[in-house]
Amino acid sequence: MARTPSELVRAEPGPPFEITVDGRAITALPGQSIAAALWCAGVLAWRSTRGGGRPRGAFCGIGQCYDCLATVNGEPNRRACLVPARPGDAITTQEGHGRAGLGV
Amino acid sequence: MPDSASEPYDLAVIGAGCAGLAGAVTASELGLRVCLLDGSGQVGGQFFRHPAPALGALRPQALHHDWPAFAALRQRLEASDTRRLLGHQVWTVTRGSGELWTVHALSGVDGGAERPVRVHARAVLLATGAYERQLPFPGWTLPGVVAAGGAQAMLKSGLALPGKRIVVAGSGPLLLAVASSLAAAGAQVPAIVEASGYLRYVTHARALVANPRKVLQGAVHGASLLRHRVRPHSRSAVTAAHGTDRVEAVTVSRLDQDWRPVPGTGRRISCDALAVGHGLVPQIELATGLGCATRRTPDGTHALVLDGRQETSVPGVWAAGETGGVGGWELARVEGELAGRAVAFRLRGVLVDPARVRELRRRRDRMRAFADAMAVAHAPRPGWTHWLDDDTDVCRCEEVTARRVREAAAELGARDARTVKLLTRAGMGWCQGRMCAAAVACLAAGGGDEGVPPSPERRPLAVPVPLGLLGSPAGADEAGADEAGINEAGADE
Numbered sequence: 093m094a095r096t097p098s099e100l101v102r103a104e105p106g107p108p109f110e111i112t113v114d115g116r117a118i119t120a121l122p123g124q125s126i127a128a129a130l131w132c133a134g135v136l137a138w139r140s141t142r143g144g145g146r147p148r149g150a151f152c153g154i155g156q157c158y159d160c161l162a163t164v165n166g167e168p169n170r171r172a173c174l175v176p177a178r179p180g181d182a183i184t185t186q187e188g189h190g191r192a193g194l195g196v
Numbered sequence: 197m198p199d200s201a202s203e204p205y206d207l208a209v210i211g212a213g214c215a216g217l218a219g220a221v222t223a224s225e226l227g228l229r230v231c232l233l234d235g236s237g238q239v240g241g242q243f244f245r246h247p248a249p250a251l252g253a254l255r256p257q258a259l260h261h262d263w264p265a266f267a268a269l270r271q272r273l274e275a276s277d278t279r280r281l282l283g284h285q286v287w288t289v290t291r292g293s294g295e296l297w298t299v300h301a302l303s304g305v306d307g308g309a310e311r312p313v314r315v316h317a318r319a320v321l322l323a324t325g326a327y328e329r330q331l332p333f334p335g336w337t338l339p340g341v342v343a344a345g346g347a348q349a350m351l352k353s354g355l356a357l358p359g360k361r362i363v364v365a366g367s368g369p370l371l372l373a374v375a376s377s378l379a380a381a382g383a384q385v386p387a388i389v390e391a392s393g394y395l396r397y398v399t400h401a402r403a404l405v406a407n408p409r410k411v412l413q414g415a416v417h418g419a420s421l422l423r424h425r426v427r428p429h430s431r432s433a434v435t436a437a438h439g440t441d442r443v444e445a446v447t448v449s450r451l452d453q454d455w456r457p458v459p460g461t462g463r464r465i466s467c468d469a470l471a472v473g474h475g476l477v478p479q480i481e482l483a484t485g486l487g488c489a490t491r492r493t494p495d496g497t498h499a500l501v502l503d504g505r506q507e508t509s510v511p512g513v514w515a516a517g518e519t520g521g522v523g524g525w526e527l528a529r530v531e532g533e534l535a536g537r538a539v540a541f542r543l544r545g546v547l548v549d550p551a552r553v554r555e556l557r558r559r560r561d562r563m564r565a566f567a568d569a570m571a572v573a574h575a576p577r578p579g580w581t582h583w584l585d586d587d588t589d590v591c592r593c594e595e596v597t598a599r600r601v602r603e604a605a606a607e608l609g610a611r612d613a614r615t616v617k618l619l620t621r622a623g624m625g626w627c628q629g630r631m632c633a634a635a636v637a638c639l640a641a642g643g644g645d646e647g648v649p650p651s652p653e654r655r656p657l658a659v660p661v662p663l664g665l666l667g668s669p670a671g672a673d674e675a676g677a678d679e680a681g682i683n684e685a686g687a688d689e
Contacts, residue, residue, distance in 0.1 A: 097355035097381040101259060104252040121355075123250030128354025136339035136358065136442050143595040147441055149339045150358075151592070151631075153346025154242060155235065155306070156327045158626030158660075159592060173350070174235075175307040176248070 109179035113138065120177040127153070127160050127172040130183070138162045138172065142188040160188050204675045205231045205279070207539050208299045208317035209288050209555065210482065213241020215517025215528035215535075216323030217269040217652060222536025223321075224276040226546045229671060229677045231315050232278050235285040237305050239270060239552065241325055241526040242345065243325035245352040249287030259352050259377055261416065269529070281675060284313060287661045289320060289482050289513075297512065304597050312672035314664055319512050319539045322500075323532060326476035326518035329497070329634050331366075332590050332598070333583040336445075336472070344374045345472035357383050359469030363446050364426075365434040367574045368475040372417035378471065379424035388447050389419065389429045389467055391455055391474070392574050403569040406562050409526075413614070435462065435583045439471055446470055456579030475574055477634070478520045481658040486510050492520050494632070495571035502627070505538035506531055514539060523567035530560050581638055590639065591632040593625020601639045613637040628655055 097103075106122040115136055120129035127150040130138060137147035139161050150160040150173045162170040162183050168190025172183070198573055201524035205228075209220040212234035218231040218482050231630040232239075240246055244266040247253040253638070257263035273280070282302040292298040297320045304310030328345045335341065342350075342358050344366055352358045361384045364375040375388045404411055435457050436447040439586045483492065488503040489509035499521035507515050517528030534556050540546040584590070586599035604610040605617040613629065613636045616622050623629030629636070 095382040097351055098356060100381045101247065101355065103247065103254045103355060104254060106250055106252065114298040120253060123248030123252075124354045124356070125350075128350055128356035130355070131350060131356035131358055140366075141595055146337060146595075147339050148337065148592075150342065150350065151346060152343045153327065153349040154327065155355065156627060157343075157631050161626070171306045173346075174303070176237075 104147050109177075111177050111179070111181040111183060112178070113183045113187055120181075124133045125173055126162065126170075126175050126177045126181065126183060127142045130172065135137075137185075138183060159167065161190065163190050199229075203677045204316035204318060206229070206317065206543050207319045207321060208233065208297065208315050209321045209323060210234075210289075210299065211241065211323035211517075212236070212239040212280075212282065213323060213325050213517065213520075214266070214269070214525040215325075215530065216241070216242060216273060216321065216534040216639060217273060218529045218532025218537040219321045219323060219514075219516055219539075220278050220532075221269060221272040221276055222533045223540055224274070224278045224282045225588055226540035227301050227311075227544060228540055230276075230278045231281060231299075231317065231677070232273075233286055233299065233301055233315065235283070237283045238284065239273065239280075240266060241347060241525075241584070245349055245355055245530075247355060250357060250463075250551065253355075255295055259379070261413070265525075265529070266270055269469055279677070280311065280317070280673070285659050286482065287657050287659050289485075289486060292316060293322065295512065302659075302665070308410065312519050313675055314672040315675045321542075322480075322508075322513065322515040322519050322537065323517050323528070324479040324519055326478050326480060326522050327630055328370075329472050329475050329477045329605070330471040330472070330631050331583070332337055332578050332588055332632070332635050333435055333437070333562075334585050334588045335443065335518070337589050337592055338439050338443045339441065340436050340439070340443035340469045341437050342471055344371055344471040345476070346473075347469070347471035348374045348377060350382055355381075357381060357466065357469075358471070360384060361386060362466045362469040362471055363387050363389065363434065363448075363467045364471045365446070365448075365466055365476075366473040367576070369414070370473065372414065372421065373510045374405065374428055374471055376420040376424070379426060380420065385421075385424060385426045386467060387427045387429055387448065389432050389434055391431070391433045391576075391580070393431050401684065402457040403566045407566040409559075410566055433457070433580070433598065434470060434472060437466075443467065443470055446624065448660050449580045451577075453577070454579035454580065455577035456582045461655075474576055474634075475571075476518060477630075478519050478522060481628075481655055483515060483593075485656055485658065486513055488513060488515075491677065492573055495575035497522070507538065508534035521567060522571070527560065527563040529569065530563070534560065535580050546654045576634075576638075578638065590623065590630045591620075591629075592623035593627050593631070594621040596622040596632075598639065601636055605640045605642060607639050609638050612640050616640045626660060628660075635636045641673060 118133035137149040162172040299315040450455035516531035584598040
């Protein structure tokens with residue numbers, strides 16, 4: 093019986109690479125979305141809400157709910173469940189609307 | 197090939213799941229010039245979602261019982277002249293000059309990029325599928341609480357699980373598939389919690405007998421769950437998720453006939469994730485934006501009204517699959533083929549194969565009857581609103597609590613989701629009400645016998661788009677039929 097999803101589908105991905113979450117390095121596989129890489133590293137939240145400052149992460153998993161919005165390489169409001177992870181990506185927890193730097 | 201750069205396609209197919217794939221390859225094989233658009237970088241839609249090629253999955257079929265059917269459709273697509281615009285998010289469809297439709301899309305898998313693209317076509321096939329219905333409960337916004345179909349999607353495409361010990365809950369046949377694939381992928385699934393009683397199926401015996409394959413699929417999932425020691429709880433619901441920064445446990449309560457929790461029956465189950473959902477909702481924003489008529493489905497969602505040839509009430513706009521009522525991938529494939537044949541006949545007078553069409557219609561009607569029986573058995577009952585406490589966020593995006601929605605209904609006179617939105621901002625956030633509309637509509641209607649009351653929302657934009665784009669629509673690239681063969685953004689594998 094398979095013990096991991098990769099074993100189940102007999103995945104033989106290319107070499108893993110590093111991305112960072114708030115400065116901490118995690119491993120991602122080529123072909124994974126940012127959210128999938130974060131889940132595999134045990135990270136479930138990468139956004140805090142605009143009103144209550146509550147933690148959120150991927151919910152619908154198909155790009156519909158926008159709960160998984162993250163700041164990717166400085167660009168806010170990217171849907172982590174859709175955006176493929178690339179080597180060296182810097183994911184930062186998105187605070188509120190993610191545009192605090194603009195003073196809006 | 198036509199020689200003008202602005203030469204329109206015969207058919208634009210929106211959505212590359214089973215319905216769209218079947219429609220596109222059928223029409224293309226009958227000689228039509230077809231353009232197929234999908235937001236994802238790969239074909240397959242939600243059901244046949246699979247890992248990106250870079251993940252090197254040698255056995256993607258391990259997560260799909262019916263992989264050969266998809267592989268066959270994909271092969272036909274690759275052998276056809278169909279222009280593929282994958283990684284293109286369609287945000288609206290408009291009627292252009294003459295008898296032409298214009299499909300407006302943004303390139304980039306998350307639509308953030310990126311580049312506006314316009315496709316002109318003489319007919320449109322909407323195969324936009326469905327998304328999951330959510331009914332809120334205290335704690336449902338905690339990290340680790342994920343949509344049931346979402347957990348399935350993240351597993352199928354990203355080989356990722358939200359936790360090691362995952363409770364599966366909600367209502368509908370999808371839960372069985374989700375629980376069995378999570379367990380097969382190594383997760384421990386301590387419980388599957390279904391709000392309806394499976395015995396309700398028996399009251400629709402005729403639909404069951406006519407669909408032995410569906411019954412068999414249920415039995416396969418059931419056997420898999422037994423093997424993985426997944427404990428079923430029917431007539432029960434997760435009425436609370438517990439934890440501070442992530443879910444640590446859930447409370448499972450027995451429900452009465454109307455889905456009210458039976459006092460004193462709550463039991464705590466520890467877990468590090470919860471996969472939850474209450475059936476699927478047809479994704480019909482593009483169609484309602486065009487004025488297509490809708491009907492109320494037996495489980496309180498809205499689906500498109502279609503004629504025997506899959507055409508909507510707006511001539512020239514066809515639909516197939518979940519947009520006409522949720523019914524699964526096999527129904528979607530049949531309807532896609534019917535639509536492809538109907539469009540070919542309308543535009544080119546291509547003679548259809550009458551025996552084949554009769555057979556397809558027979559299968560469609562049989563599967564629709566089964567889908568309706570399922571919808572009745574799993575339709576939310578009005579007592580679910582008793583799961584909520586006043587501080588539960590009903591609208592996840594705008595963080596609008598049940599208290600504020602109830603105040604809008606009881607004190608300010610709101611009776612529908614739209615009025616509640618204007619008063620509270622519930623449904624005004626990024627997701628455009630997809631996650632909360634069913635719940636808000638119920639609360640606004642005061643939890644009457646209706647279950648989930650009607651509110652087919654009309655939103656002019658199907659997905660959020662940058663303001664700058666609306667300001668300068670003329671800057672879009674025109675994707676003309678004369679460029680067929682150039683397949684953009686991750687032409688599938």
